[in-house]
Amino acid sequence: MRHLRSATTVVALVAAGALLAGCSGGGSPSASDDAVTLTFWGTYGNGGNSAQTDELENELIPAFEKENPGITVEYVDMPYDGLKQKLTTSAAGGELPDLIRSDIGWVAQFAKLGVFKQLDGTMPGFEDLADAVYPGTLETTSWNGHYYGIPLNTNTRVLVTDAATLQKAGLSAPPATFDDLEKLAAGLDGSGTFAFADSGLSAWNVMPWIWSAGGDIADADLTTSTGYLDSPESVAGVQLLVDLYQKGQIPNLITGNTGATGTSDGLPGGLYASILDGPWMQDIWAGQYPDFAPAYSPMPSGDGGSISVVGGESLVVTESTAHADAAYKFLEFSQSETFQLGMARAGQMSVKPEFAQKQADLVPYFATFSDQLETARARLPIPQAGEVDTILNDELVPAFEGKVTVADALTAAAKKIDALLADNG
Incomplete structure (x- = not known):
């Protein structure tokens, strides 16, 4: 796995200990291990972008659920400007989802507070997934020497x-x-x-x-x-x-x-x-x-x-989830060709170099951006x-x-x- 820079800081949104004391994640554990519902917060519809929400809800989530019988994903779309505030207040009140599509600029901040789950050393196969993305995108998920998300979609200038x-x-x-x-x-x-x-x-x-x-x-x-x-x-x-x-x-x-x-x-x-x-x-x-x-x-x-410079969003698992194994499966699915190219058709750039050519076949003007991502870097990954x-x-x-x-x-x-x-x- 690539070595990336570590970062730490003090963030005074809420006391870290208080944040997690009562968190219950996506609800209490299921009565049956075979029936799991994952709650997923995101901003795909930001600005009225129905193409991305349609792709996620009508194509990608059903494809994941078909591959993973017993796991249901409930997606909740929010305005981009409101998601961070919702995340902050929900963490303090113990009402977090299992999965969040997080702006890359928030990862270190909420990792510091103990809201996002550390993935390296915790999620099976994380290192292989991390090695497959553009280096600069992976760096955006780091804090204090560890990784708290997987790049989901990306962009650059x-x-x-x-x-x-x-x-x-x-x-x-x-x-x-x-x-x-x-x-x-x-x-x-x-x-x-x-x-x-x-x-x-x-x-x-x-x-x-x-x-x-x-x-x-x-x-x-x-x-x-x-x-x-x-x-x-x-x-x-x-x-x-x-x-x-x-x-x-x-x-x-x-x-x-x-x-x-x-x-x-x-x-x-x-x-x-x-x-x-x-x-x-x-x-x-x-x-x-x-x-x-x-x-x-x-x-x-x-x-x-x-x-x-790298932009984009990451997919994170909240520390309070009751369904970590199921959430990890969705993270893995988010890196698949089905998901990455499906979202490319809806206007989101893939985080994986291996899909660059297929993505350019779908969206030709993405080609220059994909080439730039080979060397693009992250801003300071600190809170x-x-x-x-x-x-x-x-x-x-x-x-x-x-x-x-x-x-x-x-x-x-x-x-x-x-x-x-x-x-x-």
């Missing part, structure tokens, strides 16, 4: 461009390197089109540039950020963006100007030549800009290569990931505005992240 806008800059292909992005900016100087746009300075936004430049946010054991986030390589990755911003080639959308044109409108409108975004944009543009033909290409490479985003934004905005150097901004951010990492354990 790639460069998205428009051929007509590139031609305006004299380019026949999307920027493949940092140098190419600077050439794009030079070709657009004075044209009224920005070379690149993004909507913030969180880890989701800046880590692809830092990793691709050869930098990092912390050491492999998650003990320190100093020496990594403020390394010359990390500074170079952010400096590229700052230089383009100060040359007028990145709009102030990146520093939080809510009045600036969003990337989803600015790219098809010809205002932005390139953005980083995910596979979900294809359907959005098809509905809003039917004549727009986005071109997908890898994250521009620097000295560290072409490395982007205070939201605080990391706040730190990065707060320290980097002044650097873009020319008030401090990039090196000083990253040094300050590293010291604050050091304090979070010191809370691990």
Whole structure:
């Protein structure tokens, strides 16, 4: 099994001991070991996406139940914004389900609280399942040296461009390197089109540039950020963006100007030549800009290569489940070709490289994203990931505005992240 970074922290949602004292999971144990009902909470219908809920409820759950007589799965769909709050209050009140489709950013937080079950060393065959997924997706399920979920679906960010806008800059292909992005900016100087746009300075936004430049946010054991986030390589990755911003080639959308044109409108409108975004944009543009033909290409490479960031959801088992063995069977089923390609047809990317080609046959534009996932990495798998985003934004905005150097901004951010990492354990 791959060795991944560990993470710990203190999270003050509720006292960990109180959380689990009365938890009863998916109800009391069944009277018969042969009749089990698993309750599964998720957000497949978020935003009115009926295709995913239809696939799950009408095809995949029935297929699982046919393969596993005696196990019934009751799926409960919730609004995405409400699931975390429901999970928090239900854990405190002892009313947890057996299975949860969890945002990857929640895994460490609830693992720390003792809500999610540790899978390595507990679930039979977990190591084989873990070895079969993209490395970056597995890292999102880790906390404190152990694993608390299995990647369920994934995504990443790639460069998205428009051929007509590139031609305006004299380019026949999307920027493949940092140098190419600077050439794009030079070709657009004075044209009224920005070379690149993004909507913030969180880890989701800046880590692809830092990793691709050869930098990092912390050491492999998650003990320190100093020496990594403020390394010359990390500074170079952010400096590229700052230089383009100060040359007028990145709009102030990146520093939080809510009045600036969003990337989803600015790219098809010809205002932005390139953005980083995910596979979900294809359907959005098809509905809003039917004549727009986005071109997908890898994250521009620097000295560290072409490395982007992992998104998605994980499937977790709650610590309080009365039906762990049945829940493990559903986790195993979630990694099958039936489940992974069924959800690919409904718009969710597979977490397994072995299905990449079959997935691309079903959804051709997924191919570039699958290639990027081979090197994509996870953000810090710690409970205070939201605080990391706040730190990065707060320290980097002044650097873009020319008030401090990039090196000083990253040094300050590293010291604050050091304090979070010191809370691990």
